[in-house]
Amino acid sequence: MNALGRHILVEFTGCNAEILNDVAMIEKSMIEAAQKAGATVINTNFHHFSPWGVSGVVVIQESHLAIHTWPEYRYAAVDLFTCGETVDPWVSFDWLKTALEASYSALEMKRGSLNLIKKSNYKPKNIRSESDSTIENGKFKIERNVWFTDKDDQQALSLRYSGDVLFNEQSPFQQVRIFDTLAYGKMLAINNMVMCTERDEFHYHEMIVHPVAQLSKKLEKVLVIGGGDGGTIRELFKYNTIQKVTMVEIDEAVIRASKLHLPTISSEFNNPKLELIVGDGIEFVKKCKENEYDLIIVDGSDPVGPAQGLFTAEFYKNCHKALTTQGHLITQGESPMFHKNTFIELNHCLKGIFGKNQVHTMLFHATTYPSGMWSLMVGSKAGLDPKIDFNKQFAKEFSEKNKLKYYNEELHSAAFCLPSFVKELINQ
Numbered sequence: 001m002n003a004l005g006r007h008i009l010v011e012f013t014g015c016n017a018e019i020l021n022d023v024a025m026i027e028k029s030m031i032e033a034a035q036k037a038g039a040t041v042i043n044t045n046f047h048h049f050s051p052w053g054v055s056g057v058v059v060i061q062e063s064h065l066a067i068h069t070w071p072e073y074r075y076a077a078v079d080l081f082t083c084g085e086t087v088d089p090w091v092s093f094d095w096l097k098t099a100l101e102a103s104y105s106a107l108e109m110k111r112g113s114l115n116l117i118k119k120s121n122y123k124p125k126n127i128r129s130e131s132d133s134t135i136e137n138g139k140f141k142i143e144r145n146v147w148f149t150d151k152d153d154q155q156a157l158s159l160r161y162s163g164d165v166l167f168n169e170q171s172p173f174q175q176v177r178i179f180d181t182l183a184y185g186k187m188l189a190i191n192n193m194v195m196c197t198e199r200d201e202f203h204y205h206e207m208i209v210h211p212v213a214q215l216s217k218k219l220e221k222v223l224v225i226g227g228g229d230g231g232t233i234r235e236l237f238k239y240n241t242i243q244k245v246t247m248v249e250i251d252e253a254v255i256r257a258s259k260l261h262l263p264t265i266s267s268e269f270n271n272p273k274l275e276l277i278v279g280d281g282i283e284f285v286k287k288c289k290e291n292e293y294d295l296i297i298v299d300g301s302d303p304v305g306p307a308q309g310l311f312t313a314e315f316y317k318n319c320h321k322a323l324t325t326q327g328h329l330i331t332q333g334e335s336p337m338f339h340k341n342t343f344i345e346l347n348h349c350l351k352g353i354f355g356k357n358q359v360h361t362m363l364f365h366a367t368t369y370p371s372g373m374w375s376l377m378v379g380s381k382a383g384l385d386p387k388i389d390f391n392k393q394f395a396k397e398f399s400e401k402n403k404l405k406y407y408n409e410e411l412h413s414a415a416f417c418l419p420s421f422v423k424e425l426i427n428q
């Protein structure tokens with residue numbers, strides 16, 4: 001070849017835009033493209049960007065393959081660079097052309113032309129041996145570096161995952177995925193937002209249930225809106241006073257994904273006291289009888305897609321009516337750091353319905369939600385003060401007996417004590 005390497009610069013146009021935005025699919029196709037050409041893959045590094053697009057590189061023993069995608073232009077810029085005679089970069093090119101459903105133009109350059117360079121007598125002082133960590137059973141082990149990112153335009157939280165997506169469905173409402181993360185176990189994500197992970201879901205699920213359940217003087221009939229992963233009902237069924245939980249989840253794909261991949265979270269779907277309705281919670285509360293529920297838990301997603309209506313006054317007015325006179329409502333209130341305006345507006349909305357002094361805000365550590373600080377808001381029709389109107393001894397015994405990992409009788413009151421800047425946001 002009279003050169004050290006071959007470099008093909010490719011313009012892939014008219015590609016399938018969905019594929020160009022799917023980081024897992026792109027990574028898989030790039031690895032396959034390298035392997036089909038006979039290259040030895042050493043590692044991969046892929047990221048998706050906001051609001052869309054993917055960048056990544058596959059490092060091969062014979063150099064690298066790189067890609068950057070612009071789904072909005074149905075365009076991908078690709079570099080295929082191989083050294084030596086053993087790998088043919090055009091084989092990688094063919095594979096990617098098919099995988100991206102692309103048209104193309106391409107240009108090949110020789111790199112390190114032997115007309116221009118001559119080998120010297122240079123001998124490095126330290127000759128490297130192959131690192132054991134990249135060799136497994138005599139073969140190179142691919143080190144994959146693929147990240148899921150939950151973000152807005154200015155901040156992000158990223159979790160590295162195995163590269164394989166265990167569940168991936170575009171339901172009629174949203175994209176539902178389960179990833180296998182390296183640090184947090186399996187994770188449920190909806191539309192690129194983290195919903196829960198195996199490792200830290202107990203923070204959220206214990207806190208959306210226990211403080212308000214411990215406050216309730218009568219806890220027999222409960223309504224859960226959302227909560228399709230099952231973590232909230234799992235915590236609720238720890239109360240044997242409960243006679244019936246009605247759960248209304250709009251997206252059966254969330255329930256199915258959780259049952260298939262998150263068994264420790266979805267463990268109570270067969271509880272005989274559960275009435276599971278796959279339907280629209282917003283419509284459901286419009287038609288609810290008055291004075292029906294002792295507790296309503298709104299375990300929704302963030303206010304985009306089908307959960308948008310869970311952040312409106314009309315919805316909370318209907319919930320208020322459906323509560324008994326001593327009833328309580330709790331809703332996830334987003335983050336005062338990450339979603340300041342939604343947090344303030346929701347608080348204001350609840351105060352307009354329950355009364356200024358009957359809405360109480362809690363904070364807890366949400367390690368895998370952006371900013372790590374998350375809120376829950378309680379509306380008390382009974383007019384109780386959650387910091388003091390609970391039985392501390394019972395809460396202690398309950399949390400010990402049930403081996404709770406986040407909630408305890410001291411945290412109960414502490415969770416309602418807010419940092420000054422948060423108090424200021426909601427004029428408390």
Ligand code: SPD
Pocket residue numbers: 193194195196204227228229230231232299300301302332369370
């Ligand atoms: N940004 C995440 C907010 C998600 C709240 N709901 C999580 C569902 C867990 N049951």
